[in-house]
Amino acid sequence: MFDAKVIQMLLEGIKDTLYMTIVSTVVGYALGLPLGILLYVSSDKGLKPNAVLYRIGDFVCNIIRSIPFLILLILLIPFTRLVVGQSYGSTATIVPLVICAAPYIARVVESALNEVDGGVIEAARAMGASNLQIVFKVLLVEARISLITGFTITTGLLLGYSAMSGTVGGGGLGDIAVRYGYYRWQTDIMLVTVVLLILIFQVIQNLGTWIARRLDHRKR
Amino acid sequence: MSEIVIKNLTKRYEIRGNEVIALSGINITIEKGDIYGIIGMSGAGKSTLVRSINFLEKPTEGQVLIEGVDLAELSEKQLRKKRSEIGMIFQNFNLLEQKNVLENICFPLEITGSKKREARERAKELLHLVHLEDKERAYPSQLSGGQKQRVAIARALATNPNILLCDEATSALDPQTTAAILSLLREINEKLGITIVIITHQMSVVTEICNKVAVIDNGRLVEEGYVKDIFENPKSDAAKVLISGKEIRFTPLEHLDSSYKVRIVFGENSAYEPIISNVILKFQAPVNILKADTRNVNGRAVGEMILSLPDEEELQQSIITYLREKGLAVTEVTEHV
CATH class of the missing domain: 3.30.70.260 (ACT domain)
Known part of the structure; x- marks a missing residue:
């Protein structure tokens, strides 16, 4: 049953799953982090309140987050084709994953920044810090534990979503599980993919928790 | 020239359509080298007043002159520079929790763009001044309240300010620690000639170290002068209540x-x-x-x-x-x- 070919396929699956999860998390953060900062800064208690800007960002985030991922995946097929030239395979899956992750990450960042003590921000202002300095030297530094925790949660979420994309030919372990477990009734292969997904998830979560704990100086 | 001149300062807020007058027509002159107390009950407007001195709160009317310079006339950038020349400490210390003691003290120098090596040297000097040489690598969570306030004082002095603003700096500390922090402030005032403005609701803080005092009640300045005179002969009701020290x-x-x-x-x-x-x-x-x-x-x-x-x-x-x-x-x- 588990001959060289199957093992080869599973290894490919692991590689594709990691590729999709990591690239979409990184690109998602590249978009979501600035968007989250924008939401924080423009909110009514932010550094530079701007109701119009906040409402636009808020609205876009809510719209995208209210669409179930599987539907987003299908809705975005024309856009995905435009960006990567095809609508199936692991690279193509990254596009909807990023679109789904960015607003989620933006909310994670916004709430992490909201947790930073207002007194510390006031102290920085009293030292003559500009808003830009407050964002980069105070907020992102003080909120880094929440940001790392949020990063870990997002990575776990995207791991799950990348598996979901298997149903529409997304590649990776989810794809294998659907093809073998659902279409061909080979439950053993499906179980192996599930175990692999659990293991990968454990590694991500524990690594994230470990890094967050090591970097946190608030309480010992 | 007076170090700080507050002229006819009024601050009004709008809260849900209602106008709230936080401060009204305040006039205070603080000379170089003064340890000036601003005392009042909580809600009297003293926190707003001290924040007007470095324009964290912009007055609705009136002027604030620092060494003769009207803060309202400065550009945003000039104002930030001016703020970096005025130190400030707080009731809750407001240290950066994720930075150690040395990094915290270096922080204002980082903001003003000093060289890293120079900043560290300056920080070490200041640690010596506040008697915390051995806590260089500690994080705020490992320090006691008094130690945290010492770090905050060192941080406030990093840029060599001429003025130090203290917003209820001893209110979160026990009496012994309060006395130690106050004597440190007096030491700084004598050694470095820094003008200190102290906001407090405790008369004991004022009598302990201030030479002059302003009593604020309900957003108004009700009495002002030498501590000795006001302690001996308080005229306003607010001053009498504060001296009688109901809370102690x-x-x-x-x-x-x-x-x-x-x-x-x-x-x-x-x-x-x-x-x-x-x-x-x-x-x-x-x-x-x-x-x-x-x-x-x-x-x-x-x-x-x-x-x-x-x-x-x-x-x-x-x-x-x-x-x-x-x-x-x-x-x-x-x-x-």
Whole structure:
């Protein structure tokens, strides 16, 4: 049953799953982090309140987050084709994953920044810090534990979503599980993919928790 | 030139369509080298007032002049530079929790763009000044409240400011730590010639280290002058209440209430003479001591007593005259002490 070919396929699956999860998390953060900062800064208690800007960002985030991922995946097929030239395979899956992750990450960042003590921000202002300095030297530094925790949660979420994309030919372990477990009734292969997904998830979560704990100086 | 001049300062807020007047028509002049206390009950507007001095709160009307420069006329960038030249410490210390002591002290220098090596050297000097040399690598969560405030003071002094603003800097500390922090502030004032502005609701803080004081009540300046004068002869109700120190009273003295009471304040000279005994012997009249206390006012031991005098008006007047002749400050006490 588990001959060289199957093992080869599973290894490919692991590689594709990691590729999709990591690239979409990184690109998602590249978009979501600035968007989250924008939401924080423009909110009514932010550094530079701007109701119009906040409402636009808020609205876009809510719209995208209210669409179930599987539907987003299908809705975005024309856009995905435009960006990567095809609508199936692991690279193509990254596009909807990023679109789904960015607003989620933006909310994670916004709430992490909201947790930073207002007194510390006031102290920085009293030292003559500009808003830009407050964002980069105070907020992102003080909120880094929440940001790392949020990063870990997002990575776990995207791991799950990348598996979901298997149903529409997304590649990776989810794809294998659907093809073998659902279409061909080979439950053993499906179980192996599930175990692999659990293991990968454990590694991500524990690594994230470990890094967050090591970097946190608030309480010992 | 005066270090800080506050001219006719008014601050109004709009809260849900209602106008709230936080401060109204405040005039204060603070000279170089002063340790200036601003005292008031909570909600009196003193926090808003101290934030107006570095324009964290922009006044609705009036001016703030720092070394002759009107803050309202500065551009945003110039204002940030000016703020970096005014140190500030807070009730909750407001240290960066994810940075260690040395990094915290370097922080204002990082903001103003100093070289990293120079900043670290300066930070080490300051750690020495605040007596925390051994805590260089500690994180704020590992420090006590007093140590945190020392780090905050070192941080506030990093840019060599001429002014240090203290917003309820000792309110979160116990009495011993408060005394240590206040003596550190006095040391800084003497060594470096820094003008210090202290916001507090504790009269003991003012009498301990301030030379001048402004009493704020309900957004208005009700009394201002030398601490010694106001302590001896408070005119405003707010000052009287703050001096009577309701919050540190142990026995409810209303029960000891009588018809006519006076408050006497005596300095070191008169403390040698048994004045109360002399009064009793001379006038053959009973005098009841309702309260007695000694306090440190600007480094001088000052005694304070509240006496209940006999009912006879003529006798009262002659006792008061006698006490005044002996060089004591005497004021009538009308409220419950």
